[in-house]
Amino acid sequence: MIGEEEIVSVAEYLKVIKEYKEQTNHKGNQEGFVFRGQAGDHPLIPKIGRLKPKGDLLSTEHLLLQEFKRTNPLLIEARRPYDDWDYLTLGQHFGLPTRLLDWSNNALTALWFATDTSKQRNDSDYAVVWVLIADKDDYELNIGGYHPFEIKETKIFQPRIIKQRINNQSGVFSIQTSAEVECKTELDKTDSFSQKVLKIKLKQQVFPGIRDDLNTLGVNAFTIFPELEGLCNYLQWRYFVDE
16 A cells, blocks of 8 residues: 545545645656545455355356346346346446446545445444555556456456446456465555555545535536436435434
């Protein structure tokens, strides 16, 4: 990890990002940052690594994907998946345990997720936005040449827009190698990204002001989840007080 910052406002958050962006550009890296908002200060481990499988982890991963594709194809085929990269993308968005971690190209979207009080737990004093300062090589992933479970290095995966939510959230993924998945290696401790991750922390007391400012900037539950679920979430936030 290259640094850790604490912020109390949207303005301060953007200031920190701008400072690191200027430093990165000065070093010759012109790639955009990607961001991940978490409601707690928890390790960067994909969902499949946070669960306890009934059998071997990698065998279970293969079985999950196989059963996801087999069990109800009518629900999936409407999305027109081309390959297992698409199937893995769909599974991730619908809650399937995968080796993918969600990231966004949009810093404000990540901040919204970090301040989502419905996801708050009592085991962490801080919410976190992780900032991945990737370079060009991190995006060089030949999805036509490798199955998702056979990649040789941890990379950033830019999915096809097969679900509107991916587009609204400016979504991308990190995807780890099988060896890292099996060892449950945290992303910020991998060989690929250990020196490319920034942690931005914020306490729950500052959430209301940040949420108000995000809404003013056009970032709320309905813009992020452009479905009835998102609309209802937004209306609840707008007309009720969080407790």
